[in-house]
Amino acid sequence: MLTKTHAKINIGLVIPYKREDGLHEIRSVFVPIDFGDPMEIQIESLPKGNESRFEFHSVNHLQGYRHDLFEAVSERGDLSRNILAKSFAKLKPHFKTPIQITIHLEKFLPPEGGIGGGSSNAGVFLRHFFPYTNLNPEEQIVLAKSIGADVPFFLQSSPCFVSGIGEVLEPISVAKGFGILAIPPFGLSTGSMYAGLQKSLQKPYGSEVWKSLAEDLIRSLHVGDWAYLQNRLENEFEKIAFQTQPLLKELKLGFFESGADFASLSGSGSCLYGIYKAEGKRNEALPNVSHRFPNMEFRTFSF
Known part of the structure; x- marks a missing residue:
């Protein structure tokens, strides 16, 4: 079967x-986009008494240092460090009958980008193979969360209000949108970004905006009023990312100057995106931001 593991x-x-x-509580809206890694999945039943097996083949389309990052965990490097191999290892004891799994992956989603590249690969993999196990829905979430905080989100395909460490999901309605994703030639370490926030241990507190999204925010997401959301739904990591890499602050400004209604860092970065009112306006903006930031890789997307 052919599928695609979408970014968020x-x-x-x-x-x-x-x-x-020791983990961090989050509040966010996750939206899957149509940029992703094509994945081909082949499944073969094995005779009883055999052990389930995993085989992996990949084409690395990443650029710069990210090309080397993926090579290191591909079948040409140490495959045991690959998130799909780790996912298979966790599933293996739970398969009802032995199977041979062969994965062919084309890698476009950048690591250290904040768009869920590895988590998306793992989530889609688990979604396809959970039916071959006896795991109930609660056990499936626990297993997915043990692989990565964002992995539970990629078990499904709806925009969600996300809390917990990323595993508490509330599907929400989000209008169709058109965007440009910037992939900088540098990454931002998730661990160092969280450390930079210097959050203290606290008991949960109630924020009405984030506990259950306020009515006007839900309406704005539903109708795509991105300009209204711009100063109301902010990414807290930006203040650290802009200090660490000032070019990101310029990039966000560049999106607005090209006509974007909403622009933000995604996750803990380093990818940053702009959302435009219409597909035509997005397409007109692409050459402008590409020319202004020639060292960036840009991808158009929709959701």
Whole structure:
């Protein structure tokens, strides 16, 4: 079967506190976009008494240092570090009958981008193979979360209001949108970005905007009033990212100057995106931002 593991963008991201388990509580809107990694999945039943097996083949389309990052965890490097191999290893004890899994992946989603590249690969993989196990829905979420905080989101395909560490999902309605994704030639480490926030241990507190999205925000997401959302759903990581890489602040300004109604860092970065009112307006903006930031890779997307 052929599928695609889609990236996500964050529309707003707040980290209210650090949890007692050492992880960080988040509040965000995750939206899947149509930019992703094509994946071909082949499944073959094996005779009883055999062990389930995993085989992986990939084409690396990444640029710069990210090309080397993926090579290091591909079948040409140490495959045991690959998130799909890790996902298979966690599923293996739960398969009802032994199977041979062969994956062919074309890698476009950048690591260290904040758009869920590896998590998307893992989530789609798990979604296809959970039916071959005896795991119930609760156990499936626990297993997905053990692979990565964003992986549970990629078990489904709807925009969601996300809380917890990324595993508490509330599907929401989001209008169709057209955007440009900028992939900088540098990454931002998720761990160092969280450390930079210096969040203290706190008990959960109620923020009405994020606990259950306020009515006007829900309406704006539903109708695509991106300009209204711009100063209301902000990504808390931006203040650190813009200090670490000032070019990102210029890039966000560049999106607005090209006509974007909403622009934001995605996740903990380094990818940054702009959303436009219409597909035509987005397409007109692409050559402008590409010319202004020649060292960036740009991808158009929709959702």
